[in-house]
Amino acid sequence: MNSHWNQQEGRGEGAPLPDPGREEKVRIIRMAQSVEAQALHRKKMRRVWTGIIIKTLIASVFAFLFLMPILLTFTNSFMSPSEISANYGQVFATTENGGKMFIARKVNLKFLPDMVTFRQYVTVLFRSPAYLIKFWNSVFYVVPIVVFQLAVASLAAYGFARYSGKKKAALFFSYIIIMLMPYQVTLVPNYLVASWMHILNTRWAIWLPGIFSPFAVYMLTKYMKRIPRSIYEAAEIDGADEWQIFTKICMPLCRSGLASIAILIFIDYWNMVEQPLILLSDQEMHPLSVFLSEINSGEISLAFAVAVIYMILPLLIFLYGEEYLIEGITYQGGIKE
Secondary structure, X not given: OHHHHHHHHHHOOOOOOOOOOHHHHHHHHHHHHHHHHHHHHHHHHHHHHHHHHHHHHHHHHHHHHXXXXXXXXXXXXXXXXXXXXXXXXXXXXXXXXXXXXXXXXXXXXXXXXXXXXXXXXXXXXXXXXXXXXXXHHHHHHHHHHHHHHHHHHHHHHHHHHHOOOHHHHHHHHHHHHHHXXXXXXXXXXXXXXXXXXXXXXXXXXXXHHHHOOHHHHHHHHHHHOOOOHHHHXXXXXXXXXXXXXXXXXXXXXXXXXXXXXXXXXXXXXXXXXXXXXXXXXXXXXXOHHHHHHOOOHHHHHHHHHHHHHHHXXXXXXXXXXXXXXXXXXXXXXXXOO
16 A cells, blocks of 8 residues: 555556557657658659759760860871871862862761871971971960060059059050950051061061060959059068069969960960961061961871871860869959958
């Protein structure tokens, strides 16, 4: 009697009686919730992976379309001249009057040659030095333009970014206007100025307009303006003069911007065609890009090999400087305050 009373007193008068099946019901509910959560997670992961696969396939298709001309050029450079003429000869065929002929059938795009030959490369590299001369003409035109345009643009951009004023703003606005103009608009003034300076049919006719192009000035000015003024002020307090600030502070902070702009300038002038055609009357001084723009039916086989050689240097520069190019475009320069 006392034991039963003590048990009721210890349990409390209002305490519910233990339910042996309650724990089992809770366990079953939790198990069902866990199974449902796993099913939702699997469904979500299927959607995620489906999206990834679809995006990968779309990106692969576009990548193949963009890389197809390069791949086609590389593989066709190992074809025999007869096979190339049979596949693409009608594209370059002309009438008796020199006009283009109508293409009556589809062009046969072949990625794999029937017979691999190195005849074109032997001709380009050893038997006909004219193509190598044109290649080195391209190098001699582009490298000085890249180097000296960056040198001139660095000094000009430092002045635009460092100091302010109405005259500076008007001058910088004129840079923007000139930069927005297509080269064909300024081609005639460049020809007249080159004729007045007596530098037509010389390398200077190509170098000078390229060295003083406003593109690099505009890009570097925007890049340098992101450098905090507190850095300049700290350098001035430490006793640094303008040249030391420019060489020791500004230029190191603009390293990625200089690299990305150099790559863009190189690719732009490596592919120039109008400037040499108008400013250089001597065909021996023409760069390799002019030859590729004047392909005729008798040079199709050589054109593929020349195009591969022509692509090597820009591809190497792009692959080597890809990180600098991306950093220079995405990162807006300097240290943000």
